[in-house]
Amino acid sequence: MENALLVGVSRQMALRREMDVIANNVANINTNGFKARSVRFAEHVQPVAKAETFPNRDKRVSFVVDRGTPIDLSTGMVERTGNPLDAAVRGDAYFTVQLGNGQTRYTRDGGFEINSRGQMVTQGGLRVVGENGPIEISTNETGVRIAEDGTVLTDQGNRGKLRLARFANPRDLRNEGSNLFSSVAPAQPAGPQARVETGVIERSNVKPVLEMSRLIEVQRAYASISSMVGRTDELRRDAIRRLADLQS
Amino acid sequence: MRALYTAATGMMAQELNVQVISNNIANVRTNGYKRQRVHFQDLLYEHLRRAGSATSDQGTQVPAGTFVGSGVKTVATGRVMGQGNLTQTDKEYDLSVRGDGFFRVRMPDGRTAYTRDGSFDLDSQGQLVTKDGYIVEPGINVPQNARSVSISSSGQVQALIPGQTAPQDLGQIQLSRFVNRVGLESVGDNLFVETAGSGPAIDGNPGGEGFGSVQQSYLEESNVNAVVEISSLIAAQRAYEMNSRVISASDQMMQATSQMFRG
Numbered sequence: 001m002e003n004a005l006l007v008g009v010s011r012q013m014a015l016r017r018e019m020d021v022i023a024n025n026v027a028n029i030n031t032n033g034f035k036a037r038s039v040r041f042a043e044h045v046q047p048v049a050k051a052e053t054f055p056n057r058d059k060r061v062s063f064v065v066d067r068g069t070p071i072d073l074s075t076g077m078v079e080r081t082g083n084p085l086d087a088a089v090r091g092d093a094y095f096t097v098q099l100g101n102g103q104t105r106y107t108r109d110g111g112f113e114i115n116s117r118g119q120m121v122t123q124g125g126l127r128v129v130g131e132n133g134p135i136e137i138s139t140n141e142t143g144v145r146i147a148e149d150g151t152v153l154t155d156q157g158n159r160g161k162l163r164l165a166r167f168a169n170p171r172d173l174r175n176e177g178s179n180l181f182s183s184v185a186p187a188q189p190a191g192p193q194a195r196v197e198t199g200v201i202e203r204s205n206v207k208p209v210l211e212m213s214r215l216i217e218v219q220r221a222y223a224s225i226s227s228m229v230g231r232t233d234e235l236r237r238d239a240i241r242r243l244a245d246l247q248s
Numbered sequence: 249m250r251a252l253y254t255a256a257t258g259m260m261a262q263e264l265n266v267q268v269i270s271n272n273i274a275n276v277r278t279n280g281y282k283r284q285r286v287h288f289q290d291l292l293y294e295h296l297r298r299a300g301s302a303t304s305d306q307g308t309q310v311p312a313g314t315f316v317g318s319g320v321k322t323v324a325t326g327r328v329m330g331q332g333n334l335t336q337t338d339k340e341y342d343l344s345v346r347g348d349g350f351f352r353v354r355m356p357d358g359r360t361a362y363t364r365d366g367s368f369d370l371d372s373q374g375q376l377v378t379k380d381g382y383i384v385e386p387g388i389n390v391p392q393n394a395r396s397v398s399i400s401s402s403g404q405v406q407a408l409i410p411g412q413t414a415p416q417d418l419g420q421i422q423l424s425r426f427v428n429r430v431g432l433e434s435v436g437d438n439l440f441v442e443t444a445g446s447g448p449a450i451d452g453n454p455g456g457e458g459f460g461s462v463q464q465s466y467l468e469e470s471n472v473n474a475v476v477e478i479s480s481l482i483a484a485q486r487a488y489e490m491n492s493r494v495i496s497a498s499d500q501m502m503q504a505t506s507q508m509f510r511g
Contacts, residue, residue: 012505016249017316019501023251023494024290024317027258029487030265031288031320040312068297068312081285082330111287113326116428116447123287123324139427139447142348142458155457172300175293175315178323184300208490219497226504233509 003061008229010063014041015222017066022215025206033109033179034204035071036211042067073170076108076205078197084145085112085120088202093164093190094181096129097122104129105180106165106173106187108202114144120152124178130160150196164190250318251498257319258491261288264322265484272472273481280365280438281470282327283477291318329429332364332471334463340397341368341376344468347460349423352385352451353378353439360385361439362424362432362449364468380437388419399464402455423459424449 018039028034046061078088087110089095094106105126112128115121120128120135127134130152137144141154150162165187167173173181268284275281297314334344343366345351350362361382368384371377376388390397394407394416403421426432431445442449454462 016251016501017314019249019251019494019498020254020316023254023258023491023498024319026487026490026494027254027261027320028288028290028317029258029490030261030286030484031290034290037315037317066314068310069314069316070312081328083328109289111326113430114428116426116431116445118427123326124289140450140458142425171312174295174298174313175290175317177292177317178289208486212490212493215494215497219500222501223504226508230508230510 004232005229007061007063008225008232010044010065011225012222012229014039014064014066015218015225018214018218019222021069022211022218025211026208026215029204029206029208031109031179031204032111033076033107033202034206035073035076035108036204036206037069037071037175038214039066040068040070041065071171071173072205074205076203078200079203080200082199083111083201084199085114086110086199086201087112087146087150087162088197088200089164089194090197091190091194092170093166093194094187096163096165096187097126097180098129098134099126103182104187105176105182107179107181109179110196111201112146122179126180129163131163132160135160135162146196146198148195148197162196164194164196166190166194249498249502250316252495254317254319255491255494255498257291257321258494259488261286261320261322262484262488262491264325266481266488268325269477269481269484273474273477275470276472276474276477278365278438278470279367279467280332280363281472282329282332282364283470283472284325284327286322287324287326288320289323291321293317326430327432327434328471330471332468334466334468336465337367337467338465339367340399340465341370342366342465342467343368343399343421344463344466345423345454345460346463347454347458348429349425349452349454349459350440352422352424352449354383354385355439356382359441360449361435361441363438363440365438366462367467384421386419386422388421390418394418399462401461401463403453403462420453421462422451423454423462424451425458426450 021037021039025036041064044063044065097105111123112120118137118139135152137154137159141156143155145153152159173183176182265286268286272283293315301310353361355361368376374390376384388405397407399405405418406415407418409416427447431443432440433443435441452459
C-alpha cells in the first residue's frame with residue numbers, strides 16, 4: 001500500500017519539474033533567440049525482491065522519472081526591425097561570441113551593436129567573433145552593415161565575416177543563460193546553406209498555445225494524482241480504524 | 249516551487265516591456281524621438297543531468313540532458329536610432345538631420361547635450377536656441393535686420409542684410425556623431441548626453457562622411473511606428489497574462505498538495 005503513495009510522489013515530482021520548464025518557456029516568450037525545452041519522462045521499474053511462487057504474484061512497481069529536457073531547435077518567428085546591425089541566422093547554425101575570459105559561446109540572438117571602442121558586441125556586451133577573430137572597426141568608419149553571407153561591411157570596406165558555427169549534434173548544446181549556449185563537442189564551420197538575414201531579429205520559438213495546453217494538462221494531472229494519494233491515505237486510515245474496532 | 253518565481257520574473261519583464269512601449273506610444277508625435285526596444289535574456293540554468301554523461305560501461309550517453317531554467321532578465325533598453333520621417337514646416341529655423349549626426353546644445357549647467365530635434369528659434373539677442381532656450385552650438389547670431397535666412401545642407405547660415413547685395417555669412421551649424429549612438433544617455437527634453445558607452449563626440453560639418461546633411465524648414469518626426477508598437481503591446485499583455493496563468497496553476501498545484509491528506 002505504501003507503493004501507491006511513493007508512485008504518486010514520483011509522478012508529482014516529475015510534474016513539478018515539467019511545470020518549472022513550462023514556466024521558464026513562458027517567461028522567455030519575448031527573449032530573442034530563445035529555444036524552448038520540453039520534458040521527457042521514462043518509466044523506472046523498481047528492482048525489488050519478488051515473491052513469484054504465490055498464486056497472486058507480486059507485480060513489478062514502476063515509478064516515473066524525468067529523463068531529459070530536449071530542446072526544440074525550430075527557428076523562431078523572424079521580426080523585421082530595420083536596424084542594420086540586427087541579424088538572424090537562416091539555417092542550422094549559430095553566431096559565435098567570446099566571453100571576457102576568451103571562452104567561446106554560441107547564440108541565436110543577433111541584436112548586435114558597435115560599442116564605443118568600435119567592437120561589435122551583443123546586447124550583453126560580449127564580443128562577436130568573425131572568421132579571423134573578434135570583429136572590430138575603427139572609430140572613424142561609418143555605415144556599418146552586415147551582408148547576407150555574414151560579411152561585416154563599412155564605407156571603407158570589408159571588416160571580417162561573422163563566424164557561423166554548426167554542431168553535429170545540436171541537442172548536446174548546454175544552456176548557459178544570457179541567451180548563450182556552450183558545447184562540449186567542437187563546433188564545425190557552417191556550410192554555405194547557413195545564411196545571415198539582416199535588419200531582422202529571431203524571436204523566441206516558444207509556442208504559447210502549446211505551453212498553455214501543457215500547463216493545463218500538468219495542473220490537472222497533478223490534481224488527480226494528489227487526490228489519488230489522498231484517497232490511498234483515507235483507505236489506510238479506514239483500514240486501521242476497522243481493524244482496531246474488531247479487536248476491541 | 250520554482251515555477252512561481254520563474255513566472256514572476258516573466259511578469260516583471262513584461263511589465264517593463266509595457267512601460268517602454270507606452271513611452272514609445274506617448275512620444276509618437278515628439279520630434280526627433282527615437283523608439284526604445286527592450287532586450288531580454290534567459291537566466292541561469294540548473295543542469296540536473298548533463299547531456300553526454302555516460303549511462304553505462306559500454307559508453308552509451310545521455311542524448312539530451314535535463315536543464316531547468318529560472319526565468320528571464322532585462323539586459324538592455326536600447327534605442328533604435330533609425331531615421332524618422334521629415335515633414336515640411338515652412339519655418340526657417342526648423343532644421344532636421346538626414347543621416348547620423350546630432351545637433352549640439354549647451355545646457356544651462358554648461359554641459360553639452362545632443363539632440364535630433366531641430367525645432368529652433370531665436371531668443372531676444374538673436375541667438376539660435378532650442379524650444380527650451382538652450383543655445384545651439386557653436387552659436388549662431390542673427391542680426392535683427394536680417395531677412396530671408398537660409399541654411400544650406402552643409403550647415404552654412406546666410407542672410408540678406410538691407411543695404412547689402414551679397415548675402416552675409418552668419419556662421420556654420422555643426423553636427424556631432426558617435427561610434428555607438430545607442431550608448432547615449434537620454435536626459436529628457438529630447439536631449440542626449442555623452443557616456444563612456446557612446447564614446448566621445450566627433451564634431452564636424454554637415455555633409456561630411458557619417459554626419460548627414462541638414463534640411464532647412466523640415467523637422468524629423470519620431471521613428472515610432474504606431475502599428476508596430478500596438479502589436480508589441482498586445483503581445484506583451486498576452487505574455488503577462490500567460491505568466492500570471494503559470495503562477496495561478498502553480499498555486500493550485502500547491503493547494504492540491506496541501507489538501508492531499510484531510511485530517
